[in-house]
Amino acid sequence: MKPDSVLRVLGTLALALVAALLCVYLETPLPWTIGPLLAVSVASMSGAPTESWAPLRNTGQWTIGAALGLYFTPQVTALVVGLWWAILLGIVWALFLGWAFGQWLYRAHAPYLSNVSPQAMRATTWFGGAIGGASEMTLLAEREGGRTDLVAAGHSLRVLIVTVLIPFGLQFSGLHGLDALPPSIREVQPGGLVLLALATGCGALLMDRLGRANPWFMGSLLVAMVITMSDVTLSAIPQWMSNAAQLVIGVSLGVRFTREFMHTAPRWLASVAVGTVTLIVVSAGFGWLLSLGTHLHAATMLLGTAPGGIAEMAITAKVLQLGVPVVTAFQVCRLVAVLVLVEPLYGYLYKRDASKKLSEG
16 A cells, blocks of 8 residues: 555544544444544545555454454344244335336436436436445446446445435434343353454455455355354454454445545435435335334334445444344345346346337337
């Protein structure tokens, strides 16, 4: 890393730490994520030389993945497996939301972005509206000829809004502390912590070598889940490590909001903002209906079906103790399903229609 990059990274981390400590003092929800996220976002959009270092972000995802996997005790795993039908409904719901959001974006912007071809506009709105990871959806949009700048900006803004609004709403409603924490979450064992780090680190590296999405999070999560489901208790993750992980994840989200971001089609960003709030409201209603069928708390189902990033929603569940395994299972299964299905669905719905029109013409 170049000296100027080192200074930018250290300066960004210092800003994030001050923001996190201020949020701790103010007793805001998710202080170690939201504080750095908002502070770094504002600084980045103001033109300040902020920078996130990828190895730190990867380490943060590795830590959070391991911490979440420790909740999957055999008893909890049996509960989650019994919810397969609800998870399947959650996947269908996410795909429907992405389709509806994309349809709305297309109708709102196709008449105004006349310099974008209909095919490129369709790819932009389809992948921009999908409830999936920003980097993955941007790559898919690029493959189909879409506007990658709009897709990336839209997903970044969606995750920011969801990450801020939902935790604040849950904290102010008084919904927290519903989980009974197993010993694997409470007791730190130095030797066991080293073994856990080595095992989950190997899982993360394997997923990275295989080119999987979110490898440092998913690889660590899966290994920690297997260990815990086998009724093996190695160690809890120290609170300071969890806080540091949340901080660097907040920084990695915040640096996406550059000065150029503010000039990225303001009408597009406004539409994404309005649409995201709508998605939160309707997802809350869907989560409430699922809670009636599963007999789980509505707050847990809200986080499980919320249109946010998997790490951010799982962190919210962990910090507020709101059904961590259920939320994680819902979000992980949705992420995998969207990554697998969103591109084939695009081809089926839109490429087939385009080919049909061309043959008829």
